[in-house]
Amino acid sequence: MPFNLSTGELLVLAFVAIVVFGGRLPEVARKVGKTISEFKRGIADETHRMDRDLKIEDEPPAEWTPPVDGEECEGVAGGK
Numbered sequence: 528m529p530f531n532l533s534t535g536e537l538l539v540l541a542f543v544a545i546v547v548f549g550g551r552l553p554e555v556a557r558k559v560g561k562t563i564s565e566f567k568r569g570i571a572d573e574t575h576r577m578d579r580d581l582k583i584e585d586e587p588p589a590e591w592t593p594p595v596d597g598e599e600c601e602g603v604a605g606g607k
Contacts, residue, residue: 532540548555 545552
């Protein structure tokens with residue numbers, strides 16, 4: 528069960544939802560479902576954008592060559 532709710536607690540929540548929302552319950556549930564799906568889509572889009580940006584930043588410049596064994600890298604403490 529989500530959030531470790533027992534069956535009795537879920538029944539109480541369902542009863543409260545029916546009392547509060549009455550006949551509008553299907554409409555409210557539909558809107559909540561759409562909101563959750565839009566939120567998930569937004570999170571997925573942002574995650575994809577951040578991953579793409581990180582891959583671009585992680586690529587070395589075209590003129591960069593890796594150091595030969597034993598050489599120090601420029602810009603690193605103790606480097607040339």
